Amino acid sequence: MEAAVAATERRAPTFLRAARAAAATTPLALLLVSPSLDAGVLAEDRTDALYHSYDGGGVQVTGPSLLVRKGDNKQFSGALNYYVDNISSASVDVVTQGSPYSEKRSEWSGSVDYLHADTTMTAGYTRSDESDYQANTFSFSISQSMFGELTTVTLGYSRGFDDISSNVDAAVDESADHQNYHVSLSQVLSKNLLLSLNYDAVTDEGFLRNPYRRVYVLDDPNDPNGLANFNTPERYPSTRTSNALSANFLYYLPYRASLKLGYRYYADDWDISAHTVDLRYTHPLGSRWLFDVGARYYQQTRADFYADLFQRPDQQNFMARDKELSEFKDYSLGFGVTYNLLKKPYGFIDKATLNFNYDRIWFKYDDFSDVSGGGPAAQAPLYEFDADVMRFYGSIWY
């Protein structure tokens, strides 16, 4: 049992795997190199120092993020970002399949924008490192402003190359490739209303599962009310293709405040489909304070090879018990406060702010059971948990 315990102590849970996927397959990586809505204007020179904290479901993640952006005020702007996740996990998967563990993931990103007339081209690179997973992502995007700068179209592409190993099994030497095609349209609809349409197609190929996670299988396939075990590794398809489309509106209210409404539809060939709705209200107070309140709702269907409980170890070709592939919903409420430190520029600093954001998220799973209490699998309650997410950061513009 010693090996099994060690394995789960160092297992990279969904959080890490998905974190790497996020870094590698764009959403995150591509966003980092995306130019602003205005293709004809370089992004502002600024530096942000952020501390983030996540606490939920037995998982704590904290760490810094530092972004420095500087341009020549003419044609070029460069950005560097350093990001760290310090993870301490006793998640429901870890508790049921092993022992709590701690790990660190660090990520470097760099990008360069080149502005020519109404066109901005951006090239970027991201590297993510942890003990059993390395990801390299290259990205490129081009934005064109048109119709008197009322419309901006952006096309983007990124490609990621991941190397996956195991901290307990030297035989695991796998790889995964990711490609992301991105199209977005930003549109001024009226003097008070903006629209942003976004589309991403993502394809993955290679080793897409977590090498440590196992499925839950009945000890006796003829006794559905009996005990079950975690002796069978997950088996995933080697490809995945997804499409996501979102529409976001931002409206300037009759008084000085704004309202954002967003909707996203997602579908992939693992049979997961998802809907996301989010709302944000921003309200300034005087010249120094800015308040945000927001709400978000998300729901998804399960992957066709996911099951909370399998009858037999060879029940089907592909088998998964990753709760992110199950049917579930989550919703969140949050607020943010921004304080402007300077009434007027000070030295080379044009503007400086201190910011705090808090979100609370509720996750409720429809077919993922909490089996940490032991006993017959069929009697385990459905899993649910809450998470507190905080961001504290300072920003300066120069």
Place this chain on the structure above:
Amino acid sequence: MKFSGQLLAILGAVSLSACSGVEPWVKPYERAHLADPIMSFSRNPVADDFASHVYQVREGARGAEGGHGGGCGCN
């Protein structure tokens, strides 16, 4: 991928029509509200990317987080 092909075709047509010289229907002097920092889809990219990341790692969906950028080309 049929869906993405259709979308690209539509965007391509929009791009080509840009050559015909459309009059901006929101004049530069009418963009004061749009230039306000509160009219940015993402005022703070680092903080917003982290927020997206928190959801990405715990949900099956990915991509089209969107809504980045903002403003109106008033600079």
